[in-house]
Amino acid sequence: MVDFETILITLVAALAINYIYNQYINSTKDVNELYLNEQSTIDSTRLSNESAVYKSNKLGYASGLRIGLDIRYDHYKLRHGNLSDVWQVITRYAAKQRGKGITINDRFQPILQLNYKIDKFRQYLLKKEAKTVRINLRHFINNFDVLIIIISAFVSQVTVELYDDIAYLSEEDEKNALYIVDYEDLKKIQVENYFNFEDQSIYDLEASDELSEFENEYTFEKDKGIALKITRRLNNTVLSTVEYTQLNIISSLAASIKHLPLSKEINYEDKLMVIQFTSEKKKSNEELTNQLNKILISFITNADLIILEKPNISWSTIFDYKPTILSISEKDLQKLSLDNLKKDLHLNWYKKFIFNQSLKFLSKGKFTKNDSINPYSKLRLVYVNNTITNPRIFSSPQLNEFRALLASRLIMEFGYYNIMGPVILTDFYDYRFFELKNLKSWGCISQSLELKLTGINEKKEGKLAIRGYSIGKSTNRVINRTDEVEQNKDIMKANDGFMPLTNVNGVWGNDGCLYVI
Template sequence: MDLPTLSLLTVVGIYVFLKLLSQLCTVPKEYLQQQSSVEPTRLAHESSIYKSIRYHSLRVGLDIRYDSYKIRSGNLNDIWSIAMAEAAQKRDKGIFINREVLKYTYINYCISEWQKKQEEPIESINIPIDYTIDKKWVVGVLIGFILQIPVRFYERNKGKDKDKDKDKLSSGLDISNITLPTKEKEKLDFVNNYTPTKDRGIAIKYARQVRPGIDVLVEFTQLNLVSAVASSIKHLPVDYSGKSMTIVPSESFENISNSIVKLLMGFVSNMEIHIDYEARFDTDMISLPDYVVDKNKLNKMSFISKLKLFALNKGIFKSTKLIYIQSNLDKPKFTSIEKNKLMISKNSHVIQEFHNFNVIGPILVTDYFEHRTYAPYFGAISQSLEMKLINFDPRTKSGNIMIRGYSIGKPTNFINGKVAENDMHGNQYKKSSDGFMPLPLNIKGRWGTDGCLYIV
C-alpha cells in the first residue's frame, strides 16, 4: 500500500472514530454550551444579568395546589406533609442517623407533644454549629420549622469568652435543654390546614462573629428555604430516579445550609435519607464537603480507569449514582479535573455546588452532565438566583459578583452591639442596587461564552 493511500485511510479512520465518539456522547455538545439566559442590555461598568436557562420565571417554590385550582410556593408544613404522606404508606419510614433509624412518626409525635406543652412563645431554638447531628438535632430543627420557631445556629465562644453565649442566647432555648420523650411513641396523622400565616416567618438565623467586636446575623425566611429546595430539585434531570441519599455533615454554616436543603429535598422526593459522618458511597446520592474526598487516591488510576477518563473527557459517561460536592465560593478546594477523576473512581455523576454564608443553598452549580475541564472552578447560576458583575472589564468579561433572588438571607451587621451601615466586606448595599447583593470583594468571576461563571 502506497503512502498517499495509507495517509488517506488514516485520516478517514480518525474521522470515523471521532464521529463515533460524538454519537456516543451522553448529551449533545451544544447542551453544555448555553447554560444561562442573558439579558440583552446592561448598565455602564456592569455585565448583563444572567439567569438559569431553564426558567419560565425564577424558581420560587414547589408549586403546591390548594382549593383545586390555585398554586402557591409551598411552606415547611407542606414539605412535612409530603414526608408524612409517605409514612402513611410505610410506617417504618425514617431517617438513618449514623445507622440508627429515627422514624417520621416519632418526629411527628414529638412535634405534636411540643405544641401541646408550649406555654410561652420561644424566640428561637439555639444550636451551636459544632453540635454533632443526632436525633435531638433533627427533631429540634423540625419542631422549629413546623411550629414556626426560628432555629438559630451560632458559633460557640471559646475560653474566656464562653460565658458570652449565655448573654446572646438568653431569650431562646438551647438544644442542650431539649429533652426528647424516652418512649418512642408514634403519631401518624398530621393536619395541615393552609393559612397564609404558615408561609411567613424566619426559619433560620445564623449568628457569626467576623472578628472581636464585629458580628453578623443572617435571617432566612421560609420562602428562602423552600426556594433553595425547589431549585435543587429542578436542577436535576427530569428523569432522575435516585431513591436514597446520604448527607455528610461538617462544622460550618455553609454545610448546615447544605445539610438542611438536602434533608428537605429528600422529604419532597420521598428518598431514604441517611445522615452519616462517614462517607460510605452506598446510596444513590451522597452530599459531602469537598475536603472529605481523599485526593491522593484519585491520582492512583488503573489503565482501565484512564480509558474511562478519556471517554468521560469526550462526554461519554453513564451512571445512575450522584455525588454532590459542597465547596465554599471564596475558598474552593476541588477542581474540575479532580471532579472528573472522582466520577471515574466512584462511577457516579458529580455536581459541584459553590456556597456562601449569606445564601441558603448554592450560588453556582455545575451541570449534572458537566465533564469539561476548561478551568479549575466554574458553574452556572442557581435556579432561584440572578447574577451580574460590577466593576466590569469588557475585555476580560470579569468583575465583582452581585446576586439577586429568592434564596438570599437578610444580613444585619453589628459593631460593638450597634447596627453597622456598611457590610463586613466593605461594600455599600444600597437600595438603588435593584435588589442585588454584593458578594465579598475578594470573590471575582468572568463570564464564559457558555453562560457559566468562571471563578478567578
C-alpha cells in the same frame, strides 16, 4: 522480509477503527454541544460599566425565577409552599410505606415515630411560649434529638438560631428563647430556660409511639416568619447574623430539585447520604445551609436519608450504606482522597483499561457506568460543595477521575455565607476540562437567583452582584468592651435590588457560566 502491504492494511484498519470509535462516542454523547454552550439566558440590555443580567437557561421564559414548590391549593391555585408542607410530604409517604425512616450515625428511626415526637415537642414549645430555639452549631445535625427539635420549630414557626461557642447573646435576646444544650454547653452558658437533650427527665425523646398524620391546614400566616438564623462572632467587636425566611429556604429547595434533568430527579428509590467529618474547626455557613438543603430535599423527594458525622469515614464505610446520592464538602472529599479510592478498588490492568476508556468517554462528553471498575458503589450522583471564594481543591481532570471510579455523575456547588443553597453550580452533564489559572470556582446559575457583574474592566472582569429569593438578610452588630450592643448595621447594601458579594470577582464565559477568579 517485511510485508509492507500487510503493515499498510493493518495501519489503515487501525485508523479506520479509531475513527469509527470516535465517531460513535461523538454521536452518542449525553447532550448536544450547544446545550453546554448556552447555560444562561442573557438580558438584552445592560447598565453602563456593567454586564447584562444572567439567569439560568432552565427557567421558563414567562415564569421568572424559581420561587417555590408549586403546591396546589383550593384545587386550582398554586402556591410556593412552606416548611410544614415539606414535612407533610414525607409523613404522608411514610403512612403508606411503613418502615420508612432516617438513619443518623448508625441509628435508625421510622418517620412516623419521629412525627409523634415532633408533635409532642411542638406542644412543649407552645407551653414554653418559645419564639426562638437556640442551638450550638456543633450539634447541627448529628443526633435525632436535635433533628426532632429543629423540625418541631420549623413547623411551629419558631425560629431556629444556630450560634458558635463565642457568639455574643445579650440578655435582651434571651427573652422567649429556649436553649437546646448538652452538659458541655451548660458549663459555658448560664441560662434558666433550656432543654438538655442528654437529660430525658423533661421529655422522653426515646418514645416508640407512632403518629401517622400531620395536621397542616393552610393559612397565609404559615408562610411568614424567620425560619433560621445563624449567629457567629467574627472578632472581638463584631457579631454577624444571617436570617433566612421560609421563602429563602423553599426557593433554594425548588431550584436544587429542578436543576436535575426530569428523568434524573431524586425520587423514593434513592438513598441520599449527607456526610460531615467531625472536627474542631467550625462548620461554615455554606456547609450548614447546604446540609440543610439536602436534608429537606430528601423529605420532598421521599428519598431515604442517611446522615453520617464521624471523625473517621472511609470509602468502604460509604459503600456499605449503598447510597445512590452523596452530598459532601470538597474539603471532606479531600480527606477521603482520590488516592485512597484507587487503593480500595485494587485497580488491575483490566480495571485500569476500563478506567482510562471511561475518562476518554468523559472528555468527549459521554458518561459511562461500568460496574467492573467499582462493584461496591451504587452511586449515581455526588454533590460536592465549597464556598464561591475558595479555590477549588480538585482540578477538572481529577473530578472526572472521581466520576469514572465512582461510576457516578458529579455536581460542584459553590455557596456564599448568606445564601441558602448554591450561588453557582455545574450542570449534571458537564464533564469539561478547565485548566485556567487562578480559577476559584465556576458554574451556571442557581434557578432562584440572577447575577450580573459591576465595575467591568477592559478584560470584561467585574465584581459579582446577585438578586433573588434565596438571599438571607445579613446584619453586623458592633459590641463594646462590656459586651453590650453598640449598634446594628445592615450590611446588605443593594443596587437596584442587587446585592454585591464581597471579594467575588469573575468573568462571564461564552457558555453562559460564571468563572470566579
